[in-house]
Amino acid sequence: MITLGNYLALSxxxxxxxxxxxxxxxxxxxxxxxxxxxxxASNLSFVAFSKFxxxxxxxxIVFFVILVAAAEVAIGLAIVVLMYxxxxxxxxxxxxxxxx
Amino acid sequence: MVSTINPHLxxxxxxxxxxxxxxxTLFFLKNKTFSSLTAIFGILxxxxxxxxxxxxxxxxxxxxQLQESLNWIQMDGLVINFGxxxxxxxxxxxxVVTGVGSAIFIYSRGYMDExxxxxxxxxxxxxxxxxxxxIVLSNNFIQxxxxxxxxxxxxxxxxxFWYAKPSAADAGVKAFMVNRISDFGFLCGIILLWSxxxxxxxxxxxxxxxxxxxxxxxxxxxxxxxxxxxxxVMGKSAQVPLHVWLIDAMExxxxxxxxxxxxxxxxxxxxxxxxxxxxxxxxxxxxxxxxYTGAITSLMAAILAVAEDDxxxxxAYSTLSQLGLMVMALGLGGPMQGMYHLTTHAFFKALLxxxxxxxxxxxxxxxxxxxxxxxxxxxxxxxxxxLIGTLALSGxxxxxxxxxKDAILALAFEHNTVLYLIAAFASGLTAFYxxxxxxxxxWGEPAKPQKGHGHEIHESPWVMTLPLIALAILSTIGGFxxxxxxxxxxxxxxxxxxxxxxxxxxxxxxxxxxxxxxYGKRTASDPLIExxxxxxxxxxxKFYFDIVYGWYVDNIQQNLALALSHLEKGIIDRAFIGxxxxxxxxGGKAFRYFQNGIVxxxxxxxxxxxxxxxxxxxxxxxxxxxxxxxxxxLFLLLA
Numbered sequence: 001m002i003t004l005g006n007y008l009a010l011s012x013x014x015x016x017x018x019x020x021x022x023x024x025x026x027x028x029x030x031x032x033x034x035x036x037x038x039x040x041a042s043n044l045s046f047v048a049f050s051k052f053x054x055x056x057x058x059x060x061i062v063f064f065v066i067l068v069a070a071a072e073v074a075i076g077l078a079i080v081v082l083m084y085x086x087x088x089x090x091x092x093x094x095x096x097x098x099x100x
Numbered sequence: 101m102v103s104t105i106n107p108h109l110x111x112x113x114x115x116x117x118x119x120x121x122x123x124x125t126l127f128f129l130k131n132k133t134f135s136s137l138t139a140i141f142g143i144l145x146x147x148x149x150x151x152x153x154x155x156x157x158x159x160x161x162x163x164x165q166l167q168e169s170l171n172w173i174q175m176d177g178l179v180i181n182f183g184x185x186x187x188x189x190x191x192x193x194x195x196v197v198t199g200v201g202s203a204i205f206i207y208s209r210g211y212m213d214e215x216x217x218x219x220x221x222x223x224x225x226x227x228x229x230x231x232x233x234x235i236v237l238s239n240n241f242i243q244x245x246x247x248x249x250x251x252x253x254x255x256x257x258x259x260x261f262w263y264a265k266p267s268a269a270d271a272g273v274k275a276f277m278v279n280r281i282s283d284f285g286f287l288c289g290i291i292l293l294w295s296x297x298x299x300x301x302x303x304x305x306x307x308x309x310x311x312x313x314x315x316x317x318x319x320x321x322x323x324x325x326x327x328x329x330x331x332x333v334m335g336k337s338a339q340v341p342l343h344v345w346l347i348d349a350m351e352x353x354x355x356x357x358x359x360x361x362x363x364x365x366x367x368x369x370x371x372x373x374x375x376x377x378x379x380x381x382x383x384x385x386x387x388x389x390x391x392y393t394g395a396i397t398s399l400m401a402a403i404l405a406v407a408e409d410d411x412x413x414x415x416a417y418s419t420l421s422q423l424g425l426m427v428m429a430l431g432l433g434g435p436m437q438g439m440y441h442l443t444t445h446a447f448f449k450a451l452l453x454x455x456x457x458x459x460x461x462x463x464x465x466x467x468x469x470x471x472x473x474x475x476x477x478x479x480x481x482x483x484x485x486x487l488i489g490t491l492a493l494s495g496x497x498x499x500x501x502x503x504x505k506d507a508i509l510a511l512a513f514e515h516n517t518v519l520y521l522i523a524a525f526a527s528g529l530t531a532f533y534x535x536x537x538x539x540x541x542x543w544g545e546p547a548k549p550q551k552g553h554g555h556e557i558h559e560s561p562w563v564m565t566l567p568l569i570a571l572a573i574l575s576t577i578g579g580f581x582x583x584x585x586x587x588x589x590x591x592x593x594x595x596x597x598x599x600x601x602x603x604x605x606x607x608x609x610x611x612x613x614x615x616x617x618x619y620g621k622r623t624a625s626d627p628l629i630e631x632x633x634x635x636x637x638x639x640x641x642k643f644y645f646d647i648v649y650g651w652y653v654d655n656i657q658q659n660l661a662l663a664l665s666h667l668e669k670g671i672i673d674r675a676f677i678g679x680x681x682x683x684x685x686x687g688g689k690a691f692r693y694f695q696n697g698i699v700x701x702x703x704x705x706x707x708x709x710x711x712x713x714x715x716x717x718x719x720x721x722x723x724x725x726x727x728x729x730x731x732x733x734l735f736l737l738l739a
Contacts, residue, residue: 019707022700022703023406023703023707024700025700025701025702031699049286087308092698092700093698093699093700095697095699096696096697096698097697098697099695099696
């Protein structure tokens with residue numbers, strides 16, 4: 001029997017993997033991929049809650065999240081392309097101009 | 101109570117001078133003829149309306165009271181109205197202000213004819229008349245205070261009218277400053293009274309409501325209120341020690357001296373005392389203080405006038421002296437006597453000032469009485485009217501001054517012998533210095549025209565003599581037209597105290613005789629200088645009031661102001677304001693180390709923040725503390 005707890009646990013694991021990825025990756029593409037994991041984890045909890053509560057609002061929100069994620073990926077990849085053109089690298093820690 | 105007074109008439113009387121002021125300022129600032137005519141028209145309308153209201157009083161119910169109020173400012177617990185309250189007292193005062201005012205406005209048309217900026221003068225004069233009428237008619241303390249300040253402002257403008265002359269500009273500033281000092285006390289008194297007035301229906305400034313509240317107040321607090329209100333009176337009515345401005349105020353044009361410093365503005369203080377006498381009446385301490393202040397002022401001014409050589413300043417001192425008498429009368433619990441003397445005094449003092457103005461006009465702005473002689477023959481109308489004014493002021497039977505001054509003396513005689521003696525002595529001195537002024541300036545043979553000047557002294561034009569004659573008639577008959585019975589119809593009519601009347605008549609005649617003995621023969625300078633010796637120096641320095649005030653301002657107030665300035669710069673600016681900017685700057689300096697440009701670090705901080713928020717929501721503060729340390733440690737490591 002698969003319960004809500006199982007789904008949420010899976011979601012939490014994926015989320016944590018994503019977080020660690022975001023924080024530790026130097027490669028901007030990896031950071032973007034980890035962000036996708038974060039979004040997927042939250043989507044999973046939304047859908048799980050929706051199923052167990054019998055409320056479709058959660059599924060509705062997931063569509064929004066997918067939409068926003070698509071936009072985010074488009075812009076993020078565009079930035080990565082521009083970054084590569086200018087700096088010839090996609091390492092995040094090379095981008096240190098913007099500080100005091 | 102059905103009153104038949106028409107409120108529209110009162111409103112018209114109220115605002116007519118303001119309208120003429122505005123019209124002059126907007127349209128006629130370049131046009132002498134129209135500006136003066138507008139001003140005269142305005143005050144005459146006001147006067148006519150006052151007369152009509154005056155006649156209506158007799159048809160109305162005995163009290164003659166009418167109140168109309170507009171709601172001006174309304175907040176929680178604070179209601180300020182704008183309106184008027186008429187009673188016989190107010191209407192009498194209104195008649196004096198507009199009547200004497202009309203005479204002086206007409207006179208000014210002649211006197212200010214040669215001045216290029218006379219339109220400005222008439223605008224100021226109208227503004228002054230409006231503010232004075234405002235004081236007379238106000239039905240609450242706040243409105244009264246606003247007009248009180250407006251009177252102060254317009255007197256500043258008028259005293260300093262010839263602003264190019266430094267002494268005139270200084271005199272204007274001095275008058276304003278001295279009045280500010282007294283108004284501070286006045287305002288404190290008003291606010292204190294207001295804050296205590298809420299015991300019945302809510303706090304109020306209205307005179308009529310306050311009158312019913314007063315008996316329920318704590319007598320000690322009432323004494324404080326009365327003294328604070330009297331503080332305002334001391335400034336406006338120039339009582340010791342705030343009298344110093346009135347003498348310097350003689351720098352203004354002579355009609356101004358007549359209007360402001362004899363007939364109306366200085367009378368505002370007395371009027372205030374009489375109008376709000378319900379505040380003062382229960383407090384014996386305050387009344388005693390008021391009475392003695394008045395008596396001292398009266399005596400001091402009378403002594404100072406003896407040594408003065410400037411015709412206007414002598415009259416100014418006599419004004420001070422008479423104001424002192426009025427204040428004393430009110431302090432002795434006699435608003436009727438005080439207002440009676442105020443009314444007659446307005447007549448003959450305006451007359452005297454206008455007469456002096458006529459002389460000054462004829463002599464091309466010469467004000468020293470020792471440079472005048474034998475004017476009586478050259479200027480018969482001015483001479484005769486001036487003589488009537490002199491006799492009225494000295495209190496010679498049967499002129500108006502005799503009756504009103506006698507009423508005050510009789511009041512003092514019944515209540516307080518010391519005050520009576522002071523007042524009687526001051527009256528004798530008044531007769532003496534007025535005789536001195538008259539004999540020196542008007543008596544004897546006229547001076548032959550000097551070679552260099554080549555002008556002949558002649559009588560002033562009719563616009564100036566006509567008001568003189570009108571005022572002279574009023575000064576003569578003022579004692580017979582029943583002024584006190586009119587103002588206070590409920591009180592028993594004044595019976596002449598024969599003993600007091602005879603004594604004061606003798607004193608007055610003695611004063612005049614002495615002055616004739618000393619000044620009847622023409623001398624080049626004042627024979628009194630030698631007789632008085634060193635006391636004369638004291639008098640010339642006006643009892644050193646100005647010097648002491650000057651010393652005080654230079655040495656004490658200036659240093660205090662400097663100290664406060666250092667306090668402000670050093671502590672408030674540097675510590676408080678500077679402290680806050682320092683804090684902001686230091687905060688910025690500390691926090692900018694977070695801005696290290698590493699994207700992952702930002703993400704970490706963001707996530708920690710999110711976790712902290714979560715912990716905060718589930719209220720586990722211990723964990724918050726532990727987690728809160730982490731970013732600090734990280735920050736220290738990275739920095």
